[in-house]
Amino acid sequence: MSRIFEALQQANPELGRSLSEASESPDSLSQFSSLIGETPVMQEAPQFSLPIDSAMRLVAWTEPHSLAAENLRGLAARLRQAQQRRPLNRVLVASSVKGDGKTTISTNLAITLAAHGERTLLLDGDLHQRSLTANLGIDDERGFADWCERSESLANLLRRAEGLPLWFLPAGICEDQPLKLLESLRATELLKQLGNLFSWIVIDSPPLVPLTDGSVWATMSDVVLLVVRERLTPRGALVKALENVEKAKVFAMVMNDATPQEERYYVEYRDKSASGRAISGAARTDRL
Secondary structure, three states: OHHHHHHHHHHOHHHHHHHHHHHOOOOHHHHHHHHHOOOHHHHOOOEEOOOOOHHHOOHHHHOOOOHHHHHHHHHHHHHHHHHHHOOOOEEEEEEOOOOOOHHHHHHHHHHHHHHOOOOEEEEEOOOOOOHHHHHOOOOOOOOHHHHHHHOOOHHHHOEEEOOOOEEEEOOOOOOOOHHHHHOOHHHHHHHHHHHHHOOEEEEEOOOOOOOOHHHHHHHHOOEEEEEEEOOOOOHHHHHHHHHOOOHHHEEEEEEEOOOOOOHHHHHHHHHHHOOOOOOOOOOOOOOO
């Protein structure tokens, strides 16, 4: 659990200490659950381990001292500040086209919010391609669609990340047209229920172009983060995507796979501020 403690203590020292102390007790899970105010439905969710494979690029989990992880914490801080000013907990992470990296960003953002001690749900909103479920190593594909179409118990559909207040809801197996399901009252009702359970809901959206699903998700979300991949996102697709989203909901544009000029200065400053303490992870920051 050392990586868990490191990530939590980096983002929220008090929560990290509480979890560390709780882990020494036989009732550690119940103590941690009480600490963050879990409901029975959340406590009963089967657990899964976050992947540490470098190919997954979960820098918020595997490289908490990297510049990419720091940028994610900055984005999470901006979201929390906005949440203090107005009701906000449903965050849609979208992209113009496939391949921009929205799934990587949404997963890392959810981990970052959870590491701060906030009950966070990562929801796979792509009912066409359920790749996020496979990426997280989860065998059971039941999820959002199953609740909407077949009234599956929410307790049977949620999955909980080991050691973090982070839950995952797969897209599920959709027997009807995905767009029809998203526009149903059941979908709206489920999002409302989830909003009462979690401090944050991070929704991994299907691409905004050419599908319509992403635009529907945007109407059901409080804010939209639009992911753009440097040098690869087609300009025309980006313009079209912006046309499909209410302008007031676009919270930020996230540049993925960029090479920031400040990376070298960040590493130098980080190493100096460590005061001789060993820093884990590679010196090079994985680009997001």
